[in-house]
Structures are given as C-alpha cells and as structure tokens.
Amino acid sequence: MGARVTRADTGRAAGGDVRAHDLVPPEAGSELTLRQLELGTDASHVIGTPIADTLLFVAGGTGSVERDGQSLPLATGSSVLVPAGSSAGVAAGADGLAVVEGTVGPACDLHAPMGPTAVLAQLDHVEPGKATGSRSFQVLFDAGNGSTRATLFVGHIPPGKAPWHYHLYDEIVWVVAGEGRLHLGDTVEELGPGSAFRLHPREVHIVENTRADRELSVLGLFTPAGSPSAAYLEPDVFATYTAG
Known part of the structure; x- marks a missing residue:
C-alpha cells in the first residue's frame, strides 16, 4: 500500500x-x-x-x-x-x-434537510458528542444546518488508539492539532498538524494519538451526511472489544 x-x-x-x-x-x-x-x-x-x-x-x-x-x-x-x-x-x-x-460533488446522496441552512458555525459554540471509546466530536455542519450532502466535524482523540474499525462513509481527514499515526493494513504513517488523508468506505484503519499529554484533534469531512460516531468492527475485533 x-x-x-x-x-x-x-x-x-x-x-x-x-x-x-x-x-x-x-x-x-x-x-x-x-x-x-x-x-x-x-x-x-x-x-x-x-x-x-x-x-x-x-x-x-x-x-x-x-x-x-x-x-x-x-x-x-x-x-x-x-x-x-x-x-x-x-x-x-x-x-x-x-x-x-x-x-x-453532486453525485453524493442527499440527506433530508433537518433544519434551516446556516452560513457560519463556530467550534466554540458546538456541544460535543460521544464517539468510539472516550473519543468525542463536534459537528460543525450536517443536515441539521443545511449541509445535506456531507458532515463536517472536529474529532478529539485521547492518547492511545481505538481498535481496528471502519466506516460506511467516504471521508477526508485533516489534522488540526497534535501528533499521531495512521494505520492502514501493514502501513503506518506519521501525522502532525496539517497532515491530510482519504479513507474509503469500509477501509479498516486506526488513527492513533501518540502524545500522552494532549488530544489529537482532526477535521473530518464525509459523505453521505450522518453521525461521526458510526464506526464498525470486524467480527474478530468485535468479539474481544468492550466499549468504554
């Protein structure tokens, strides 16, 4: 790879x-x-x-x-x-x-609108939601404020790493702050502020936070619009994983 x-x-x-x-x-x-x-x-x-x-x-x-x-x-x-x-x-x-x-682009599935369209969203004004394990996220745009094709969010990853998992959506990730590693199969790549990468639907991966003293913050853009918390596990991982 x-x-x-x-x-x-x-x-x-x-x-x-x-x-x-x-x-x-x-x-x-x-x-x-x-x-x-x-x-x-x-x-x-x-x-x-x-x-x-x-x-x-x-x-x-x-x-x-x-x-x-x-x-x-x-x-x-x-x-x-x-x-x-x-x-x-x-x-x-x-x-x-x-x-x-x-x-x-225009070929994305369109989510039913769930609220009026906004021009501007501010991260400081967004309540966090809970994702896999102790990870959290803040949604900036989705179908609730006018983005019916995609969700834009900032995810907060604590020190360590989640289990191998995948998403059903197509996603691009950009590192806002912190340091970490992207695991894809046998390939491991370093992450730092300004790093970006694409994750295809059902692509099994790990985003690891390698700093013990701070969160790894990432900007995620994915389609179709939905919740960033929707993560899926392979059967062998699911059998040994306990959500915390």
Whole structure:
C-alpha cells in the first residue's frame, strides 16, 4: 500500500496574495476534495462552484466572509457553508487567514434537510458528542444546518488508539492539532498538524494519538451526511472489544 498522508507547504502568503495547496485531489469514485488556502494580509478570495458544495474551516488568523449580503467575522474554529450554485467572498484581516476548503460533488446522496441552512458555525459554540471509546466530536455542519450532502466535524482523540474499525462513509481527514499515526493494513504513517488523508468506505484503519499529554484533534469531512460516531468492527475485533 502506497503513502496516503499528504501535507502542504506551510509558508505564509505575502500581503494581498492567495496561495492554494491541493491536499486530497479528486479521485474516481469519490465526490470529496480538500485543499488549503493561505490568504495574506488584506487578501480576498471568492469561493463556491456551480455544482459542488463548499465547506471552509478556519485554521488560523482572522477575517470575514460575505454571502447573501451578510458580512460575518471569521476566527480560528469558524466554519462556512457555501451550497452549490452560490458563492461567498472571504477576506483576510491584518494577521492573514489560513483555511481548509473541502468540496462535495453532486453525485453524493442527499440527506433530508433537518433544519434551516446556516452560513457560519463556530467550534466554540458546538456541544460535543460521544464517539468510539472516550473519543468525542463536534459537528460543525450536517443536515441539521443545511449541509445535506456531507458532515463536517472536529474529532478529539485521547492518547492511545481505538481498535481496528471502519466506516460506511467516504471521508477526508485533516489534522488540526497534535501528533499521531495512521494505520492502514501493514502501513503506518506519521501525522502532525496539517497532515491530510482519504479513507474509503469500509477501509479498516486506526488513527492513533501518540502524545500522552494532549488530544489529537482532526477535521473530518464525509459523505453521505450522518453521525461521526458510526464506526464498525470486524467480527474478530468485535468479539474481544468492550466499549468504554
């Protein structure tokens, strides 16, 4: 199995400039992509496509987003939804702006809407949910606030690792903070801030937190929309696993 983990150049964009780094490019059979954008001081950028939903996560800096006549502030932990066929303008402040941009193509299953569409979500305002073992997650966008094609969330992984497991959804993961390892079969790859990788449906894996003193925080984007807690075990693992 070849290398799966990628990482962008972390150099900062000059004032007024916009730098783009493809992290997880398009792939046959998947509707998800991920790239990183660095906006220099006072730089601006228009996001949105005619056919794909776009979701942004602010990794650092400050700025603003303008959509449908609204101008809203952006800070670390902010997330923005731009549905297919619409656009939004993102502007960096004095400190510049670092964002991760995911796109979700039109062939994804559409979840029934479960609430009004939001433009902005803020990580600090989201209650955590419980995942496998002592892991937790915070959902930024899903069918409850307008993202009917995909779920965007931040997962918090304590020191150690979960058992081998898989998901039914197609997913891209980006490391927000911390250090760890991705286990896929016999392949083990190191993870750090800015690392990104794709997980295919039913691909058995482990994401391990190798630091004993802090959580590993990851941004996840997956389709179809649903709960990040939906994890499945192989029969031999299930027989020996006790949820804690």
